[in-house]
Amino acid sequence: xxxxxxxxxxxxxxxxxxxxxxxxxxxxxxxxxxxxxxxxxxxxxxxxxxxxxxxxxxxxxxxxxxxxxxxxxxxxxxxxxxxxxxxxxxxxxxxxxxxxxxxxxxxxxxxxxxxxxxxxxxxxxxxxxxxxxxxxxxxxxxxxxxxxxxxxxxxxxxxxxxxxxxxxxxxxxxxxxxxxxxxxxxxxxxxxxxxxxxxxxxxxxxxxxxxxxxxxxxxxxxxxxxxxxxxxxxxxxxxxxxxxxxxxxxxxxxxxxxxxxxxxxxxxxxxxxxxxxxxxxxxxxxxxxxxxxxxxxxxxxxxxxxxxxxxxxxxxxxxxxxxxxxxxxxxxxxxxxxxxxxxxxxxxxxxxxxxxxxxxxxxxxxxxxxxxxxxxxxxxxxxxxxxxxxxxxxxxxxxxxxxxxxxxxxxxxxxxxxxxxxxxxxxxxxxxxxxxxxxxxxxxxxxxxxxxxxxxxxxxxxxxxxxxxxxxxxxxxx
Amino acid sequence: xxxxxxxxxxxxxxxxxxxxxxxxxxxxxxxxxxxxxxxxxxxxxxxxxxxxxxxxxxxxxxxxxxxxxxxxxxxxxxxxxxxxxxxxxxxxxxxxxxxxxxxxxxxxxxxxxxxxxxxxxxxxxxxxxxxxxxxxxxxxxxxxxxxxxxxxxxxxxxxxxxxxxxxxxxxxxxxxxxxxxxxxxxxxxxxxxxxxxxxxxxxxxxxxxxxxxxxxxxxxxxxxxxxxxxxxxxxxxxxxxxxxxxxxxxxxxxxxxxxxxxxxxxxxxxxxxxxxxxxxxxxxxxxxxxxxxxxxxxxxxxxxxxxxxxxxxxxxxxxxxxxxxxxxxxxxxxxxxxxxxxxxxxxxxxxxxxxxxxxxxxxxxxxxxxxxxxxxxxxxxxxxxxxxxxxxxxxxxxxxxxxxxxxxxxxxxxxxxxxxxxxxxxxxxxxxxx
Numbered sequence: 001x002x003x004x005x006x007x008x009x010x011x012x013x014x015x016x017x018x019x020x021x022x023x024x025x026x027x028x029x030x031x032x033x034x035x036x037x038x039x040x041x042x043x044x045x046x047x048x049x050x051x052x053x054x055x056x057x058x059x060x061x062x063x064x065x066x067x068x069x070x071x072x073x074x075x076x077x078x079x080x081x082x083x084x085x086x087x088x089x090x091x092x093x094x095x096x097x098x099x100x101x102x103x104x105x106x107x108x109x110x111x112x113x114x115x116x117x118x119x120x121x122x123x124x125x126x127x128x129x130x131x132x133x134x135x136x137x138x139x140x141x142x143x144x145x146x147x148x149x150x151x152x153x154x155x156x157x158x159x160x161x162x163x164x165x166x167x168x169x170x171x172x173x174x175x176x177x178x179x180x181x182x183x184x185x186x187x188x189x190x191x192x193x194x195x196x197x198x199x200x201x202x203x204x205x206x207x208x209x210x211x212x213x214x215x216x217x218x219x220x221x222x223x224x225x226x227x228x229x230x231x232x233x234x235x236x237x238x239x240x241x242x243x244x245x246x247x248x249x250x251x252x253x254x255x256x257x258x259x260x261x262x263x264x265x266x267x268x269x270x271x272x273x274x275x276x277x278x279x280x281x282x283x284x285x286x287x288x289x290x291x292x293x294x295x296x297x298x299x300x301x302x303x304x305x306x307x308x309x310x311x312x313x314x315x316x317x318x319x320x321x322x323x324x325x326x327x328x329x330x331x332x333x334x335x336x337x338x339x340x341x342x343x344x345x346x347x348x349x350x351x352x353x354x355x356x357x358x359x360x361x362x363x364x365x366x367x368x369x370x371x372x373x374x375x376x377x378x379x380x381x382x383x384x385x386x387x388x389x390x391x392x393x394x395x396x397x398x399x400x401x402x403x404x405x406x407x408x409x410x411x412x413x414x415x416x417x418x419x420x421x422x423x424x425x426x427x428x429x430x431x432x433x434x435x436x437x438x439x440x441x442x443x444x445x446x447x448x449x450x451x452x453x454x455x456x457x458x459x460x461x462x463x464x465x466x467x468x469x470x471x472x473x474x475x476x477x478x
Numbered sequence: 479x480x481x482x483x484x485x486x487x488x489x490x491x492x493x494x495x496x497x498x499x500x501x502x503x504x505x506x507x508x509x510x511x512x513x514x515x516x517x518x519x520x521x522x523x524x525x526x527x528x529x530x531x532x533x534x535x536x537x538x539x540x541x542x543x544x545x546x547x548x549x550x551x552x553x554x555x556x557x558x559x560x561x562x563x564x565x566x567x568x569x570x571x572x573x574x575x576x577x578x579x580x581x582x583x584x585x586x587x588x589x590x591x592x593x594x595x596x597x598x599x600x601x602x603x604x605x606x607x608x609x610x611x612x613x614x615x616x617x618x619x620x621x622x623x624x625x626x627x628x629x630x631x632x633x634x635x636x637x638x639x640x641x642x643x644x645x646x647x648x649x650x651x652x653x654x655x656x657x658x659x660x661x662x663x664x665x666x667x668x669x670x671x672x673x674x675x676x677x678x679x680x681x682x683x684x685x686x687x688x689x690x691x692x693x694x695x696x697x698x699x700x701x702x703x704x705x706x707x708x709x710x711x712x713x714x715x716x717x718x719x720x721x722x723x724x725x726x727x728x729x730x731x732x733x734x735x736x737x738x739x740x741x742x743x744x745x746x747x748x749x750x751x752x753x754x755x756x757x758x759x760x761x762x763x764x765x766x767x768x769x770x771x772x773x774x775x776x777x778x779x780x781x782x783x784x785x786x787x788x789x790x791x792x793x794x795x796x797x798x799x800x801x802x803x804x805x806x807x808x809x810x811x812x813x814x815x816x817x818x819x820x821x822x823x824x825x826x827x828x829x830x831x832x833x834x835x836x837x838x839x840x841x842x843x844x845x846x847x848x849x850x851x852x853x854x855x856x857x858x859x860x861x862x863x864x865x866x867x868x869x870x871x872x873x874x875x876x877x878x879x880x881x882x883x884x885x886x887x888x889x890x891x892x893x894x895x896x897x898x899x900x901x902x903x904x905x906x907x908x909x910x911x912x
Contacts, residue, residue, distance in 0.1 A: 012827070023864075035775050
């Protein structure tokens, strides 16, 4: 009976060889396909195994850290202070995914490396570890802005004109990023369309800019050489623009006034005429130079940014289109929708002598041992206007704060340049969108801001938004 | 060196392995080295030494490698279970003590002559069949009747039944193998066994079919019927009998496939594990097998390392279900890679080799058939579960012997080991005398 036993053993050998073969197929030969199978959740889980880097504020205070659970996976936890930064930071949770800086800086935070260095690290027994992201955001100014907005829905953005560093990015209402761990809370916040707490109004909120847009119109007017600050235009009200009567705020009457005066008192009829005379082409060109009509170049996820511009039924419409009422675009009405980030960029560009800088939330990236891996250098986007135009505009904008609509933004001993805006959303119910954009100090600007608040009954930019801008600038210039 | 001294030396790598394994899991979990790992290693070594002493006294001539090979598998299983869930490992350790008690009891009871079993062959066969039908009293798990609950203890009688049936067949075939061969008739190119002896064999086939239909478990019936065919083949050296058997089994399985939706689901899940509809199906879907393959893919050549595989996240349902029983091979591949998994299979192969070697050394037919049958059943069991987990064949739930969690499996496989060592002791003693 020994011969069949031997053959039986031969059969077992064949069967076991098949097992080894199948295991090889699954674990090595065809493994890549299985690893990338979309039903396979392991790659996402894999990232939870890496000690994700910290996110720090500008003063090095910790905003986000990773803690290891009993199952050895890391989970994201945000410090109490992170509530002030909720929108800029975003979140990183397995179930709901990633947003904000957590998403745009994921490669650094997750410690992603090229194949070779990860193999070398593995041989050295070093575990993959995420880098720390140090943001440009200033906790104290962030807190001032948050408190100044209070319970109102709105946003404050502050940028360093010369570098593009974003020093303040606040959107209200906020939320506690730690609470999003709970799927039910996340779903509820996500469904709350009335307050939209998860929306980063600074980058995603499209609002009617009102008179703050006159800075763009003025840039086109002066830089194209068509007008000077002293050119005079009639300020009577009403006048007919694109076949419909247009009035000044409170139907105020002005005679023949200079553009400087027209900006100081925010005279609608003058700027609408200027815009009509400049025409679609020139307005469109300067909007493009300022960065309208495309996503801002911020280090932030594309899906969480809105391009500012003229919107028609939810879609961007070129300002060159003949369907656009360019006179009303010139005074920030029509179907213009702009983000606070875009308007802060407008102010910062004027402050920076006409050169638009790339806005940046991240300051530097530091590895686990504290070495700076990457310092985010200031990056020039483009020259929007000549330096002399920027000087003239600065002069005109300082008049606004000195004696015009923006006096509430004036600082003790520091000259401020700015422009107010009050977009009338519902004239019958007096619902407005107040704005203020500006920068300081006038001669050597260190900070530019944009402030807006949603749906304020009867509120005007100079009364509601300018004081907030003042407090934020005061804090940042301290 | 005597056989027993060789065994003693061979146990050293096993206890080193268990200590190293626990240490690795400890370091991974606590980031510190605890003397607890040494304690575990010491307890395990003490248990092995106790079993070794039993063998030294009762079966001094038995094969010296079988027990250490089993110890390697067992310690492997313990470390794996410890990594999955400490409570499971502690439970399993208790079952090892119980298993070793049964091991010692079997050896002591049968040490004079294991062939007394032949006298009770019909009683043993009856016990085996009753054991198989017991779970039918309970409720099915995943569509199959696999376990029987006696108080708090869930008992999987199929594990013990496989031994009972092999004992019966070995004894029955010892008597009839000659007539099966001599009385065989050739018909249409195939050799058929004589009709009057076909009856009991058809009865075995019938039992396997009944098992298929009654307990609806393809895995254990495949194991049984495979063991039966292996024994017939060894007893008669007629491949045609095997062909007839396979044909009959295939017919039965085909009918079952047509009438039982649970079997159809298993086959569908096997053929299309990544079909989203099947994957998301809550009952009888392909989620398990897909996750098993994903874990193996996660392992690669060298694996993620002890304690590194993703089994579950927090308190959520596990990503890899039944990691401690059916899918423990997937966890091994995930953590130790292709090399680790192949090493485990190699240990089984070495054990199977010792088993068949014992069968070849044995002088009487009953012992030969018994050793060959037990070894074949064990090898088949490994093939059925590992084949299922790796998607070589449709998945059916049987345990990975000595490694998977499960009391009845441990006890039954230690009894199996005891029987093999009994056969081996007599065979080697006689070989030495010759």
